[in-house]
Amino acid sequence: VTTTSTNTDLEAAEAQADAAALERRTSPRSDLRQALGWIALGIVTAIGALRMDRLEQQDINPYTAPGLLPGLLGGVIVFFGLLMFYRSWRRLSGSPQVLRARTAVDRTEARRIGTVLALCIGFAAGLVGHGLPFWLATAVFVSGTIAILQFTERTARNQRLRGFAFALAVGLGTGVATTFVFQELFLVHLP
């Protein structure tokens, strides 16, 4: 009975996650905002291209001006952005979108995204290449990430210490193995 209910819960959670993903991908309201973003990008690109030097003093052929393709790309991006804006505006005016209520799964997901982003950017932009040996930076990042992501689950099982030990072992193993394989075996320079 427990297995069946677990499977049903899992399937329900999967279905909920799939519905949220579908809404994100196809929501006309979100598409409308994205269209404005694309139009802005296209306009900025076209202005940037127009302001590029035409190299007239070098007597170059005017058809080879550096801003030619960027300018065209900017124009086409604006065109497609307008098309997207028109499409989502028509969809929205046809049937106003009923937004799905945020669930606990959504909130957990948003928290996880924030945590993982902070950890990854912290490692690649903060720890690496700023004096700390690569193996140590890797060990700190991998151990920390595993410990944080598994913290709730380990706590619920009363395995907090075991979880930390496991995370530390994997982190140290990864740091040493990566450094050995890349630097010693394949002679690749590490940050």
Added chain:
Amino acid sequence: MFEGLRMLGESYLGFMNFWSLAYGLGGALLGIIVGVLPGLSATLCIALLTTLTIKLAPNDAILILICSYVGAIYGGSRTAILLNIPGTAANAASCADGFALARKGEAGRAIGIATSGAFTGTLFGVLCLAMFTPALAELALSFGAFEFFWLALFGVAMSGSIVGEDPLKGWLMGLLGLLVAQIGQEGLYAYDRFTFGWDELSGGIALIPALIGAFGFAEVLTSLADPIERKLIDMRDSVLPRFREVARYWRTVLRSGVIGVVTGILPGVGEDSGAWMSYAAAKAASPERDQFGKGSIDGLMAAETGDMSAIPGGIIPALALGIPGSAPSAVLMAAMIIHGIQPGPMLMIKTPHFIYDVVAMTTLATLSILFFGLFLVRPLMLVLRVRRSVLMPIIFVLCTVGAYAIASRLFDVYAMLAIGVGAFFLRRRGYEMAPFVLGLVLGDLLDKSLRRGLVLSDGSLAPFFTRPLCAVLAAVTILTMLMYIPAVNVRVRRAWSEAKRFMFQRSA
């Protein structure tokens, strides 16, 4: 012709040594492991291995990359069968029938069919690679700036149209890729574009870090953001390849092989389209079409043969034209350039033996996946039991090393981060990365071809539309995009059906 056969024989003999076999098997094994892991793509695998193999001899490095490419697409079928999640995008078509077979307790049989379909499909593709690459390269010698302009644009437009659910978003991603490719010094006058006085940007956004960001970091974020751990189906029956079923479904295998190679050759279309088109064609022709989606052997065979034969198919235009057929072949092409081999029409003139070396490498890759399909299916499944929270931080470390090691610049790591974060949020909103990659790779070619073409024609646009190949490519590209507009779509379909009726009435 005999010269070609001689070079092919020499290439095969050249790889008959311990180290080549070890590199081939190692590359395929790594590829299968990456392919088995949901979300990690063949593109990421090749990009990461390009870094690892940077100090190896060119032929050894390319051998590893090709074997990992073939291995990754093959490995992805196992996740599709056991988890109902495609290991790589190319295996999505295998999910329906593969997972249905697994639920019936025939997971091993499904994996055996996938192995035999993959082996036969890749072998068929290799045959086409050997036959058509030299011919296409010779033909491409007559191409000028006008043709290359349209080939580049056609690749980006097709990729945007076919990959993903929304062509408009696909085209926008293609344009974004083309735009990012314009950053840095342009190729004709070394003029800095969009660098904002930042020296690091003068060199442009390097392809490998960008791809690692788009496919690696974005996938790490996607995978770790998902709080649900999916369930794996147990495998109890035999996993040995079923070549008797290849013989039984020979029509499907042959049809899917041809479709796969053709979709591979089309710039920007790739393996996933090869699988879906083969699957659709098999469904239309199969006597057991009602079984499709419910565990059809025919369907699984078609999907697996289609995506695998598209691999050598995608390498054909990359070698002969310098225009990749798919995202992974774009990285492969970039790796070739890093190792001093310039793909394109001149390849057949400067280093003709390299084309045959690639044929031999792909054959070795095919044999490697058969070897692992025969002997190492169950142990390799253990990798699926590793928790995402353990695996993904390690993958991110590899992404960081991969982005840094090509040029030893921290700037590339920051570019990887920026592109990865952007790709993550764009993917969540339905934007596919394949058109972006194609745009990034073809941006420089498009820019140079446009400007050279305009100089040659003294500013006239006429040659861009009147030269025979240009006219065909322009018509297909513009029509593909116009078909997106419902009013045009309806009118074109109506005109097409009227034309067909008129033709049949006349012939009757």
